[in-house]
Amino acid sequence: MQHLVSIISAPWPWYIAGALIGLTVPTLLLIGNKTFGISSNLRHLCAACFPSNISFFKYDWKKEAWNLFFVGGIIVGAFMATYLLANPQPIIIHPSLQADLTQLGITDFNHLLPNELFSFKALFTLRGFILMVVGGFLVGFGTRYANGCTSGHSIMGLSNLQWPSLVATICFMLGGFIMTNFILPFILQLK
Amino acid sequence: MSLIEQKNISTEKIATHNNATVKENNFHLLKYSIVGIVFGIVFVKAEIISWFRIQEMFKLQSFHMYGVIGTAVVVAALSVALIKKFKIKTIGGEAVVITNKPFTKGNIYGGLMFGLGWAMTGACPH
Missing domain, CATH: 1.10.287 (Helix Hairpins)
Incomplete structure (x- = not known):
């Protein structure tokens, strides 16, 4: 069990992540005829919140509500991964990138983004x-x-x-x- | 007038990521949240939303991001080809319809803007 937790909390290899992301495409198509995409939600949110009189925001955004549910799930999943499955080790970075950044005063390598x-x-x-x-x-x-x-x-x-x-x-x-x-x-x- | 109408029609096409003919209530929409949760976990655990990984990708210092994107495209393309070839239906019994991506000059200018911003923030819009 301890072993399993340490495997899951370590950074996932590219082939696992790539395969899971690739499988999202047929999953969405087969469970409800949905074409995979994320950034359209920026538009759906605008159309839902401030439609005003802009033709770009005049469309049936409710039909795309599934996409907001999908992104809601992504946010929940990201929080779960960050707080429940966190990698205890500092992030591994290419030595020359680390050297370049250290020279610029960027020394926080503990998170996905540098705090500085x-x-x-x-x-x-x-x-x-x-x-x-x-x-x-x-x-x-x-x-x-x-x-x-x-x-x-x-x-x-x-x-x-x-x-x-x-x-x-x-x-x-x-x-x-x-x-x-x-x-x-x-x-x-x-x- | 006809130009404006045409424009409206084309943006309408662009907006559609939903080709289901049945209406889904909020409870049914939760299944997309479950797919999203898995997706969100992958994004964080594979460090795809890490600023450092994006820097390494654009400095050609790491294969990680190329591996992720490449594998995802291959797996997705094979799946789409299989769905088309065997005319696999959705669980609701509908034929699968995939929205085409029409070409606009925004693909170029918007694409370049997105790329510049991607390398600055290290994130796609999520």
Whole structure:
């Protein structure tokens, strides 16, 4: 039993996680004809809370209520994993990434995110504000503009051989490479 | 006028992730929450929402994220192909319908914006 708990609380390998995520697609299709996606919920929430007179928010969001239930479950599952199945060890990080970050004063390697960058306190620093608020805006606006995120495009769309999803996925990766390698080094130097 | 109508129709198509013809009450919708719980546990336990893992992916320092996404796509694609080939029905007996993804320029501009934000926050929108 102790052994089982330690296996579950250690970080899960990519093939287990990948297989489980992949299986979400047929599960949703077969239990209720639902196409896998997460980021549409941003739109459903807006349409439900402030429909105003915007045509983008005029549609039958109640028909998509299943997606809100799905995301509600993801949040519950994430809390369960964080508080009940927490990994007692610090996160294992590539040594050169760790060295780069340590040089920039980022030394919290105990959680999924470094506390120095993502915390309520960091929100009031230029660096934290840019990462959380500007980054959050780019993720939120970008995913709706692109009509899908890594779930809807890269997993659902690619598995259904949709070429627009391949275009979107290439752009996700391109944006990520540009940010991480050319822009983020400057942002991380800000105080 | 016709242009506006067409636009409305196309956004209507985009919004649909639900191809079931039967209406489900809130109790039935809970089954999606259960799938979500499993999914949420995987996201945290496999560190897919870790800022460090995303940094390693874009610095080509770790195979982890490529392995996760690659395996997920292969497993999902095989499942979709099997469902189509054998015309597997839903548990409610309906034919499976998958919404197509129409191409828009947003796939490019929005995709780039999402990628920039993904590398900053280390998170997809969940």
